[in-house]
Amino acid sequence: MLPAIFLLSTGIGRLELSASGAAFTLLLLATLGYYLPNIILARLIASRQRELFENFPDAIDLMTVCVEAGLGLDAALAKVGEEMKISSQVLAEEIHLVGLELRAGASREKALRNLALRTGVEEIEALVAMLIQADRFGTSTANSLRVYSDMLRTKRRLRAEEAAAKIALKLLFPLIFFIFPSLMVVLLGPAFISIYRSILPALSGQ
Known part of the structure; x- marks a missing residue:
């Protein structure tokens, strides 16, 4: 107002x-x-969440490598946040905020839940739930990350295939209203002109 x-x-x-x-x-x-x-x-x-989703599998792969190399989860997150600045500043900032919360004294579970809450991305929420569960029960974080990375890449591929399948439907209306009329003029125009020229003398004679 x-x-x-x-x-x-x-x-x-x-x-x-x-x-x-x-x-x-x-x-x-x-x-x-x-x-x-x-x-x-x-x-x-939506644009921010799309960028997070597209770059998230690369971050998971890098985190898996760091954890398998012997780094703890906190150190792995810090390393991933530093390296992801090259490809995605948005994702790097979100991971950096997790590190800041951890250094400020917040628990790992709290910092990860805040990450999921800030981003609102379903895949990040699933990762946070998996990391919290692995931390509670002492399961292998590296194995969980590897399985999740494969699942995430499969999901991204399926989403890309779904988007590609919708392109044909989105192109239907431009084809009908813009391309087909022009094509009909090009194909049938000469025929109509020939018919008109052949009929015109007869009409003039009448």
Whole structure:
């Protein structure tokens, strides 16, 4: 509401609008001010989550290598966060925040749960649950990470195949409304011109 009032008072308010025009403009700007920030925020969140998902398998592979090399989970997270700056600044920042929480005295479970809560990515939430369970029961973290990495790459491949399968449906309407009419003109245009030229003399003779 405030952006609409501000715009009316500074720019649009200077114009000599009728009462109905001013009310309509105020309503339109208020609607935009109410819905547009949420739409932009939703797009930014979706873009951030997509980047996290696409780069997450690489981070898991790197974490697996670090754990198998003898590093603890905390040190492995720090190493992954440092190395992932090259490919994904967003994922590197999230992992770096986990390290900051651990150094600030938070428990590993708390820091990992905060990571899942911040990102809102299903795959990260599953990893956090797996790491917490492995930490509680003392199971091998490296083996769990390796299995999860394979599963995650399979899921990413299936998602890519699903997106590729939807391309044909998305191209259907542009084909029908834009390409097919042009193609019909190119193919049938000369035939119609020939028919018209052959019929025109007969019509003129009448």
